[in-house]
Structure formats: structure tokens, C-alpha cells
Amino acid sequence: MFNINDEQNALDKNALSTIQSLYPKNFPTYKNLSKLVVNPLLQNDNASSYLSPQLTNAVTDDSIMLFNDSNIIDNTQEHVKVSINTNFSTPAESNTLFSSMHQLACNNKITINCDQENEKIILWLVFDFSLADQLVGYEFDINVSPGTHVILKKIDIYNQESKGIINRRYNIRVHPNAVAELVEISTLSAGMDNYIELNIEQLHSSSTFLKSFDAGAQITQKTLNVNLVGDLAKFNFEGIIYTKNKEIAEQIVKANHLASNTSSNQNHRILSGGESKGRFHSTIHTVQDIKNIDAHQLSKNLLLSKKASITTYPILEINTDDIQCSHGATIGMLNPEHILYLRSRGIPEQEAAKILIEGMISEFFNKEEFNFERDIIDSWVKHS
Amino acid sequence: MISINNLKVNCDDKEIIKDLSLHINSGEVHAIMGPNGSGKSTLAQAIIGNQNYQVKSGTITLNKEDITDISIEERALRGIFLAFQYPIEIPGVNNTYLLRASLNAKRKHMGLPEIDAFDFLRLIKKIMQRMNITEDFINRYVNQGFSGGEKKKNEILQMMLLEPSFCILDETDSGLDVDSLKIVAEGVNKMRSSSRSILIITHYQRLLELIKPDYVHVLSDGAIVKTGDHTLAETLDKRGFDWVKTLAESNV
Numbered sequence: 001m002f003n004i005n006d007e008q009n010a011l012d013k014n015a016l017s018t019i020q021s022l023y024p025k026n027f028p029t030y031k032n033l034s035k036l037v038v039n040p041l042l043q044n045d046n047a048s049s050y051l052s053p054q055l056t057n058a059v060t061d062d063s064i065m066l067f068n069d070s071n072i073i074d075n076t077q078e079h080v081k082v083s084i085n086t087n088f089s090t091p092a093e094s095n096t097l098f099s100s101m102h103q104l105a106c107n108n109k110i111t112i113n114c115d116q117e118n119e120k121i122i123l124w125l126v127f128d129f130s131l132a133d134q135l136v137g138y139e140f141d142i143n144v145s146p147g148t149h150v151i152l153k154k155i156d157i158y159n160q161e162s163k164g165i166i167n168r169r170y171n172i173r174v175h176p177n178a179v180a181e182l183v184e185i186s187t188l189s190a191g192m193d194n195y196i197e198l199n200i201e202q203l204h205s206s207s208t209f210l211k212s213f214d215a216g217a218q219i220t221q222k223t224l225n226v227n228l229v230g231d232l233a234k235f236n237f238e239g240i241i242y243t244k245n246k247e248i249a250e251q252i253v254k255a256n257h258l259a260s261n262t263s264s265n266q267n268h269r270i271l272s273g274g275e276s277k278g279r280f281h282s283t284i285h286t287v288q289d290i291k292n293i294d295a296h297q298l299s300k301n302l303l304l305s306k307k308a309s310i311t312t313y314p315i316l317e318i319n320t321d322d323i324q325c326s327h328g329a330t331i332g333m334l335n336p337e338h339i340l341y342l343r344s345r346g347i348p349e350q351e352a353a354k355i356l357i358e359g360m361i362s363e364f365f366n367k368e369e370f371n372f373e374r375d376i377i378d379s380w381v382k383h384s
Numbered sequence: 385m386i387s388i389n390n391l392k393v394n395c396d397d398k399e400i401i402k403d404l405s406l407h408i409n410s411g412e413v414h415a416i417m418g419p420n421g422s423g424k425s426t427l428a429q430a431i432i433g434n435q436n437y438q439v440k441s442g443t444i445t446l447n448k449e450d451i452t453d454i455s456i457e458e459r460a461l462r463g464i465f466l467a468f469q470y471p472i473e474i475p476g477v478n479n480t481y482l483l484r485a486s487l488n489a490k491r492k493h494m495g496l497p498e499i500d501a502f503d504f505l506r507l508i509k510k511i512m513q514r515m516n517i518t519e520d521f522i523n524r525y526v527n528q529g530f531s532g533g534e535k536k537k538n539e540i541l542q543m544m545l546l547e548p549s550f551c552i553l554d555e556t557d558s559g560l561d562v563d564s565l566k567i568v569a570e571g572v573n574k575m576r577s578s579s580r581s582i583l584i585i586t587h588y589q590r591l592l593e594l595i596k597p598d599y600v601h602v603l604s605d606g607a608i609v610k611t612g613d614h615t616l617a618e619t620l621d622k623r624g625f626d627w628v629k630t631l632a633e634s635n636v
Contacts, residue, residue: 338474344432345486345542346460346493355485359476359525366476 122151139169144206146175153183155376163191166217170198174206176230184212185373186220187380190245193219202262204230211364213377215242220249228255228262235264238364242357242381243276244304253282255295263294267364270312271357273304278311284325285317293323301331302360304353357381385410385581386431386550391442393423393430393606399440400426402606408550411578415592416585417617418603419625424585425469427603428554431583432466433459446550461493463549467539467556469585474526479538482526483508483545490546511544514574516567532559540571551575552583557591569594589621604628 144150166188174180180200188194194217200208214220220243226235241249249272255264270278284295301310314327334356342352358381365374386408393401400423408414416424429437431444433456443452451459474482488498499507508522517537527535536556543551553572557565572582572595584597592600592614600616601608609631610616620627 337472340434340456341468341472341474342482342485343455343457344434344460344466344468345482345546346457346489347485348457348489351485351489355477355481356474358481359474359478361476362478363476 120149120151122153138167140171142170142172144172144174144178144180147177148175149179149181151181151183153185153373155185155373156188160189161191162189165193165195167195168197170196170200172198172200172208174200174202174208174233176204176206178203178206180206180208182208182210182212183370183373184210185376186212186214186217187376188215188217190216190218190247192217195219195221197223198225200224200226200235202226202228202230202233202235205232206230207234208236210235210237210239211370211373212237212239213242213361213364213373214240214249214251215244215377215380216247217249218247220247222251224251224253226253226255226264227258228264229258230262231259232261233259234262237264237266237268239267240269240271240361240364241278241280242271242361243278243308244271244273245276246274247276248279249276250279251281253297255282255284255297257284257286257290257293257295260291260293262290264296265294266297268297268299268301269360269364270299270301270310271304271360272302272308272310275305275307277309280310280312280329281315282313282327283315283317284327286320286323288319290320291322293320293325295323295325297327299329301329302357303331303333304357354381385412385447387443387445388427388431389443389445391427391430391444392440393426394438394440395426395436400437400606401430403442404603404607405442406601406608408581408583410549410581411576412599413576413582413584413595413597415597415600415614415617416583416603416608417587417600417620419587419628422603422628423606424603425554426606428466428469428552428583428585431459431552432456432464457489460548461490464552465543465546465548465550466552466554467536467543469554469556469558471527471530471535471539473528473530475528477526478522479524479526480505480508480522483522483542486542487545508541508545511541515541515544515571517541533561533564536560536568537564540568544571544575547575547580549579550581550583552585554585555587556584557586557588565591566594589617592617602628602631604631 142152172180172182184196184198186194186196194214196214198210200210202208208226210224212222214222220241222239222241224237228235235255237253239251241251243249249270251268251270253266253268255266257264264284266282268280268282270280272278278301280299280301282297282299284297286293286295297314299312299314301312303310310331312329312331314329316325316327318325334353338356339349339352342355343349347355358378361377361381362374365377388404388406391401391404392399404423404427406414416427418424426437430439433451433454435456439452443450445451446459446462446464451462484499484504487504491497491499509519512519512521515537521534521538524530527538530538536559539556551572556568560568569591576582584591584595586592596614597617598613600612600614600620602610602616602620609628
């Protein structure tokens with residue numbers, strides 16, 4: 001276990017006060033503040049050599065882990081690679097990786113093994129981009145071991161001055177009988193480009209539930225590749241992209257049914273205002289000779305201004321006869337009757353539109369377990 | 385309180401309200417009855433300022449101020465409330481959120497700070513108890529999955545929360561069972577005060593047996609053809625709307 005010195009303590013407090021000021025309500029790690037551990041990276045140039053065992057120890061102590069990449073800068077401008085192998089093997093209710101990303105920090109590779117059978121693990125990934133000014137990149141390999149139930153929640157912290165290109169890739173392998181619940185919230189500043197790639201492989205009888213919300217960045221591209229390779233694997237996705245100024249946002253989803261008795265259900269929404277552009281491209285693909293497939297996709301989109309545009313491609317590539325499959329896409333405006341009703345209660349038109357937009361978003365986050373995420377999203381919609 | 389003077393209202397380029405005048409003093413309850421298509425709901429929509437209904441001539445004044453050309457939300461903030469005939473469903477918008485947003489809009493207009501969340505919950509629960517409404521009611525999406533009666537109760541709940549000075553109830557009795565009708569009527573009766581006016585639009589006398597109006601007006605083809613006290617509703621109930629047509633023709 002680390003001995004936390006005064007300087008590190010001060011850094012802890014700074015980091016946490018940042019979180020507290022941005023997200024004052026319900027932050028789930030409040031109860032664990034006393035256990036915060038700071039990565040010695042901050043004081044060591046050769047971090048990668050001694051980072052891994054220390055952090056592994058920290059996390060297995062059922063604590064929160066904070067690692068800070070702001071000093072991972074190679075003066076030769078070559079990409080720095082940090083490899084962290086983290087095993088969540090304790091029955092942890094809440095673990096948090098908190099990464100403060102500053103300058104050039106690419107190709108960081110983090111492997112997380114979630115292998116606590118019959119326990120629910122809640123893992124928070126908190127990215128602080130408030131000081132970001134160049135290019136940051138991360139790749140996560142996440143293994144959800146057989147029978148494990150993991151709830152992985154990822155959120156971003158930023159400020160209006162944040163800028164740069166954010167590039168993240170998640171390779172998630174959901175082993176037999178495991179359940180992965182993923183909540184991917186990206187609310188960034190207009191000076192940022194946000195590229196996210198999720199590669200999910202699902203084995204026998206595994207389930208994945210993914211919810212995502214993306215907003216703010218000048219360019220957002222979210223690519224989701226799901227391979228249902230095991231019998232009885234289930235995939236469920238609810239995703240929202242909200243653009244309101246001049247952003248360009250794209251969501252590309254491919255659900256590959258590679259085994260019998262697999263199911264996928266996709267529900268997408270793009271809300272585009274201002275002069276922004278939204279694009280949705282989703283494919284359901286099945287291979288030949290598989291049976292009893294259930295696959296559905298729905299794209300319900302909302303144009304919030306006359307200059308905004310939305311393009312949607314719901315695509316089916318079906319190579320088997322034994323399938324129940326549906327796809328649909330709609331693009332509409334805010335319902336004028338809804339606006340009228342709210343205005344008749346004294347709520348100004350602009351405020352009424354915001355309430356309806358929040359409503360459309362919150363339909364995906366309406367359960368109590370998503371209260372924290374909904375607070376973040378509501379706050380973003382209100383103040384952006 | 386509210387004066388409607390020589391009002392003509394079009395909807396989709398068709399004249400619906402034809403030279404209608406009506407004056408309602410503070411503390412009075414008026415009822416408007418009439419057959420389908422006589423213009424009752426059009427009148428209600430014109431009063432609240434729904435722009436789908438175009439006022440071609442005439443004026444609407446509230447407390448001696450001309451509100452004919454002001455926006456629907458401004459009229460609401462000045463105290464006009466319509467309990468809709470067909471309350472709409474708004475998926476995703478929590479009922480509590482709507483109620484609190486409406487109350488805070490009113491408080492802002494009055495120069496008051498936003499209501500504290502705890503105080504709001506205490507207030508709304510008190511009103512819900514009075515209306516025999518269960519607590520899950522406010523945590524559901526606005527009117528989504530509500531029965532017809534629940535939707536009407538939700539309208540009255542909003543009315544009781546916002547305490548408007550001029551309330552319009554557009555066929556609030558439709559879709560209500562006997563017990564719900566009594567609860568709604570009790571709620572409305574509790575809101576009767578010397579500083580508030582109420583306009584009840586209905587086809588039937590049954591609501592007016594529970595909320596006794598000071599005046600009853602019979603509307604036919606966009607104009608008031610007869611005005612009387614609460615006994616007029618009884619007469620109308622007995623004689624039917626064909627009698628109204630006869631009245632209208634005799635006025636011509």
C-alpha cells in the first residue's frame with residue numbers, strides 16, 4: 001500500500017475538488033474518498049516500469065485508483081505506451097479509474113480483468129479532459145470473466161477551454177454467462193474531436209446492455225462492432241447523439257450474428273439542431289446456416305432546426321431464413337402540440353423545447369440506477 | 385376580470401366564433417353548454433392564445449388589460465389556465481418536472497425565487513392527498529399511460545398547484561367516473577374564491593350539479609344564444625340541443 005505524502009494528498013484534493021465542482025450530486029465515490037490512492041507517476045519519469053504492480057496492489061485493496069498521465073510526455077514526440085494490468089478480483093461495489101489527461105499521451109493500453117463470479121462489479125472510468133490541449137488516446141482491453149456481472153460506467157470531465165483529439169478504443173470480451181452493462185457518456189467541449197470505437201465480442205449465453213450519450217464535440221464518431229459468436233448471446237443498445245451548433249456526429253453500428261439463438265436490439269436517436277449534421281449507419285448482419293435469430297433496429301431522429309441535417313442508414317444483411325428481424329427509421333421535428341401544452345403552463349417556448357429534448361434523452365436513462373448519468377446529461381442540456 | 389368583446393375567431397380559414405361577447409367578474413363561475421361543433425373549445429383555445437386559432441376581430445381583456453395579441457405563455461403567467469379537453473401525452477417528461485417547471489415559471493414572473501425541491505414535494509403531495517391521487521402519479525411521464533380520468537385529474541392537479549385567477553375547464557367531466565367526478569368537482573369548488581373566475585365548458589348537466597354555476601350560457605354556431613342561471617342547464621338537459629337550434633333560429 002502506498003504512503004501518501006503531503007504533495008500527493010494535495011493532488012488528490014485538487015482532482016477531487018474538480019470532480020466535486022463539476023458533478024456535485026451523487027458522485028458514487030464520495031464514500032470512498034479516504035481510500036484514494038495516487039499514482040506515483042506524477043513524480044517519476046520512468047513510470048511504465050513500475051506502475052503496473054503498484055496499481056494492481058492499489059486496486060486489489062478495494063480502493064479507488066487515480067492515475068495521471070500529464071507527465072507521460074516523451075520529449076522526442078514519440079508515442080508513449082503505458083500498460084496497466086488491473087485485476088478486479090475483490091467483491092468491489094465501486095471502483096474508479098480516474099485519469100487526468102493533459103498533453104500527448106497516446107497508445108495507452110489498459111487491461112482490466114473482471115473475474116468475480118456471482119458478484120456485481122461497478123467500475124467507473126472517469127476521464128478528465130479539462131487540461132487537454134493536444135492528442136490523447138487510450139485503448140482498453142476489458143475481459144468480463146465467465147459468470148461475472150460488470151457495470152462499467154464511463155464519463156468525461158471537461159471545460160470550455162478543453163481541446164484536442166480524443167481517441168478511445170474499448171475491446172470488450174464478454175465470456176460465457178457473463179453480463180456486461182456499459183454506460184458511455186461523452187459530453188465534451190466544442191474544441192474537441194471525439195473518436196470512440198467499441199469492439200464487443202460475446203460468447204455463449206452472455207448479455208451486453210449498452211447505453212450511450214454523445215454531445216458537444218465538434219466531431220464525434222462512434223463505431224460499434226458487436227460479434228455475437230456464442231449461442232444465446234444477447235446484445236441491447238440504446239444510443240443518443242445530440243448536436244446543436246455546427247458539430248458533425250456519426251454513429252456506425254454493426255451487429256454481427258455469427259451463432260444461432262442470438263439476439264440484438266438497437267434503439268438509436270440523433271437530435272440535431274443549429275447547423276449540425278448527424279449520421280447514423282447501422283447494419284444487422286447474419287452469416288448463413290444459423291437459426292432462431294432475433295434482430296431489431298430502430299432509429300428515431302429529431303431535427304431541431306431548419307439548417308440541421310440527419311442521414312440515417314438502417315441496413316440489413318441477412319443470410320439466413322430463420323430470423324425475426326425489423327428495422328425502421330423516422331426523422332421528425334419537436335411536436336408542436338407538446339410545445340403548446342408546456343407554453344400554456346407559462347413555460348417559454350425555448351425552455352419548453354429544452355424540456356422536451358431532455359425528455360427524449362431521459363427515456364433511455366429513466367431508471368434510478370442512471371440518476372447520476374441523467375444529472376450529467378440534464379446539466380449539459382441546460383447549460384450548453 | 386375577463387371580458388370578451390365582439391370576438392370573431394377562425395380556424396383553418398373557417399369562421400367558428402361569430403361575434404361573441406362575454407363578461408365574467410371575479411368570483412363568478414360561468415358555464416358554457418352547447419352541441420358539438422358550436423365553438424366551445426375554439427373559444428377556450430382563443431382565450432388562452434393558441435395561435436392555431438386566429439382572432440379576426442374583437443378583444444379579450446383580463447383585469448382591464450388587452451391580452452388579445454400576447455403570447456400563450458404570457459397569458460398563462462398572468463393567470464389564465466385551461467384544463468384541456470384532450471390532455472396530451474409527453475413521453476420522457478416527468479410529471480413532477482412539468483409541475484415544478486410550471487410553478488417556477490409563475491414564481492419567476494412574480495419575482496419570487498424558484499421553489500425548493502423539498503418544499504415543492506411537500507406542496508404537491510398535499511394537493512394530491514386532497515385529490516385522492518397516489519404518489520406514483522407524479523413520477524410517471526406526463527399523461528403517458530394515464531386513463532382518461534387520470535388525465536383529467538392531472539389537469540386539475542396542475543390547476544390547484546398554479547392557482548390561476550381565471551380557470552377554463554374544457555369538458556373536464558368527459559371520461560370521469562362518478563367518484564372521480566366528485567373528486568374533481570370538490571377540487572374545483574375548493575378553488576372558488578372572490579378573486580378567481582371559472583369558466584366550465586360541458587355538454588352535460590351532471591358536472592354543474594356538483595359545481596353550481598352563477599351563469600349558464602348556451603352556445604350555438606359560434607354565438608351565445610341564451611344566458612340564464614343554473615336552472616338553464618336543467619332545462620337544456622331536459623329539452624336537448626334541438627331546442628338550442630330553435631333558439632338560435634328565433635334569434636335570427
